Amino acid sequence: MKVIDPGHLYELKEIGKNPCIQHLLFIKRSGGAIKYNEEWPGLQTQEVLRVLIDRTIYLNDITPCFETMDAVQHLRMALFMYEVRAYRRKKEEVNRKAERHDYSARPHGWRDLPFGDIPFNEHEIEKRLVGLDGHIIV
Numbered sequence: 001m002k003v004i005d006p007g008h009l010y011e012l013k014e015i016g017k018n019p020c021i022q023h024l025l026f027i028k029r030s031g032g033a034i035k036y037n038e039e040w041p042g043l044q045t046q047e048v049l050r051v052l053i054d055r056t057i058y059l060n061d062i063t064p065c066f067e068t069m070d071a072v073q074h075l076r077m078a079l080f081m082y083e084v085r086a087y088r089r090k091k092e093e094v095n096r097k098a099e100r101h102d103y104s105a106r107p108h109g110w111r112d113l114p115f116g117d118i119p120f121n122e123h124e125i126e127k128r129l130v131g132l133d134g135h136i137i138v
Helices: 045-062 066-091
Strands: 002-005 009-013 021-025
Antiparallel strands (some): 002 009
């Protein structure tokens, strides 16, 4: 993996008989925390996690093992935490508007279990409907 534009564009090498280079392009847009001179459409991390979850389940169906299912659970938890972050930012109206979060009300974010008023969980989170903003519909 080679970083072309940090956080946004990556060069990946294929494996196989005639390998070539593929690019993974993430969305680049300005917001409250950062202003870019150049913006472009692209993927969100959450969408890539959904792909990785699906592929890992596919591989586990072929050759099941505990480690693969553990990987699925960790990928789901990563997706869940991204969606908790998006939900919290929307609810607190800081999504792409503010530079920093106000952690005074929740010094540990949403890390205390259970996740308070989060209306979803990590179980099969990759199957939830996604809205136009790329986040799950709550």
